[in-house]
Amino acid sequence: MANLIFHVDVNSAFLSWEAMRRVKAGEADLRLIPSAVGGDRDKRRGVILAKSIPAKAYGVKTGEPVGLALQKCPSLVLVKPNFRLYEMCSAAFMDICRKYAPVVEKFSIDECFLDMSHTERLYDDPVALAYRIKDEIRDTLGFTVNIGIGENKLTAKMAGDFEKPDRVHTLFPHEIKDKLWPLPVESLYMVGSATAAKLKKMHLLTIGDVAAMDEDMLRILMGDKLGLRLHRFANGIDDTPVAEAPREAKGYSNSTTTEANVTDRDTALRILLALTDSVAARLRADGAKASSVAVTLRSEAFLDKSHQKKLPRVTDITSEIYASVEDAFDELWDRRTPLRLLGVALGGISWEEEAQLSFFDDEEREKARKLDRVVDDIREKFGSGAIKRGSTCFDTPDVGKKHKAQMDLKRNRK
Numbered sequence: 001m002a003n004l005i006f007h008v009d010v011n012s013a014f015l016s017w018e019a020m021r022r023v024k025a026g027e028a029d030l031r032l033i034p035s036a037v038g039g040d041r042d043k044r045r046g047v048i049l050a051k052s053i054p055a056k057a058y059g060v061k062t063g064e065p066v067g068l069a070l071q072k073c074p075s076l077v078l079v080k081p082n083f084r085l086y087e088m089c090s091a092a093f094m095d096i097c098r099k100y101a102p103v104v105e106k107f108s109i110d111e112c113f114l115d116m117s118h119t120e121r122l123y124d125d126p127v128a129l130a131y132r133i134k135d136e137i138r139d140t141l142g143f144t145v146n147i148g149i150g151e152n153k154l155t156a157k158m159a160g161d162f163e164k165p166d167r168v169h170t171l172f173p174h175e176i177k178d179k180l181w182p183l184p185v186e187s188l189y190m191v192g193s194a195t196a197a198k199l200k201k202m203h204l205l206t207i208g209d210v211a212a213m214d215e216d217m218l219r220i221l222m223g224d225k226l227g228l229r230l231h232r233f234a235n236g237i238d239d240t241p242v243a244e245a246p247r248e249a250k251g252y253s254n255s256t257t258t259e260a261n262v263t264d265r266d267t268a269l270r271i272l273l274a275l276t277d278s279v280a281a282r283l284r285a286d287g288a289k290a291s292s293v294a295v296t297l298r299s300e301a302f303l304d305k306s307h308q309k310k311l312p313r314v315t316d317i318t319s320e321i322y323a324s325v326e327d328a329f330d331e332l333w334d335r336r337t338p339l340r341l342l343g344v345a346l347g348g349i350s351w352e353e354e355a356q357l358s359f360f361d362d363e364e365r366e367k368a369r370k371l372d373r374v375v376d377d378i379r380e381k382f383g384s385g386a387i388k389r390g391s392t393c394f395d396t397p398d399v400g401k402k403h404k405a406q407m408d409l410k411r412n413r414k
């Protein structure tokens with residue numbers, strides 16, 4: 001019996017999630033006007049993370065600098081990313097998927113794979129089931145998804161990328177010739193612009209051209225690993241299993257895969273701050289403290305790198321942890337490699353009371369604690385999407401800066 005895999009992908013996730021939040025609050029629907037998520041309008045910094053269809057009509061592209069997007073479309077409404085809202089919406093639609101699928105793999109913040117293999121006794125028509133899941137997400141949560149159906153993850157994902165939004169597509173083996181092969185090479189999964197340019201130079205313009213190419217020749221021309229992968233993907237072959245991620249509830253870690261590559265420090269730090277805040281809040285809710293923190297980054301090429309730092313002291317204060325997160329990030333990232341995933345994990349968890357250091361110190365920390373308490377309270381009352389920490393909140397407690405100064409001193413001494 002062949003396997004059956006669904007790929008569920010939210011249509012312009014960041015933008016529709018923000019739009020949905022605003023519509024619920026009685027505001028205008030961002031999806032109907034030229035709008036985009038990302039960057040800072042005044043400083044003209046950062047990149048476009050997601051855009052509306054009307055913005056697309058102006059030529060606004062995901063991943064391009066905000067300044068350029070504003071040149072193309074001066075009336076563009078820019079909204080700041082809100083990763084806490086995204087985490088909430090992400091969890092909500094994946095919960096709906098879990099009602100129907102035995103195994104769900106969160107692939108990124110707005111995408112998951114469902115392993116529907118051997119469920120034919122439960123559901124006789126996979127396409128009808130996909131429509132049911134898609135419609136339930138749209139009708140209960142207020143945003144749309146595409147669902148792709150195939151016999152493996154690759155074909156399911158490729159099918160999900162066909163016409164959008166709010167659609168179900170299949171890509172079964174007998175459909176590969178008609179549906180996959182006519183597409184341009186750059187639409188093949190994992191083919192970036194550099195690989196696409198190389199393939200085009202060799203007159204391999206469509207996925208079908210790559211599929212028809214001799215496998216050994218492709219491995220010689222494109223490198224062993226990439227050549228093999230391209231040949232397999234172009235032929236719709238993939239045998240990676242749908243793997244449920246290990247539950248993170250026990251550990252204090254959180255990570256997010258972003259919809260578009262993150263290439264600027266501001267956006268990366270905003271994501272890391274939201275992640276730090278969410279793990280620190282969990283820590284505080286449990287009355288625990290941490291003594292180390294690790295930052296994980298995944299590059300566009302799917303390479304993971306981690307860097308751990310000992311915290312200057314055992315703590316549960318967001319601003320103190322974040323200061324070390326920022327340092328770890330700066331030491332880890334080369335400021336060039338586009339990032340696809342960012343993660344924060346706390347370690348050295350203890351439940352002991354910490355020793356008081358000095359009165360001065362405690363006063364400052366008390367301020368920081370008060371801020372954490374306010375944030376935690378609001379979150380508890382109104383849900384985790386209700387509040388977002390601006391980095392300005394961190395101007396109050398000087399812990400971060402002081403820590404930085406100490407670090408600089410240490411570095412200068414070396």
Ligand SMILES: [Mg+2]
Pocket residue numbers: 009010011012013110111259
């Ligand atoms: Mg998406």
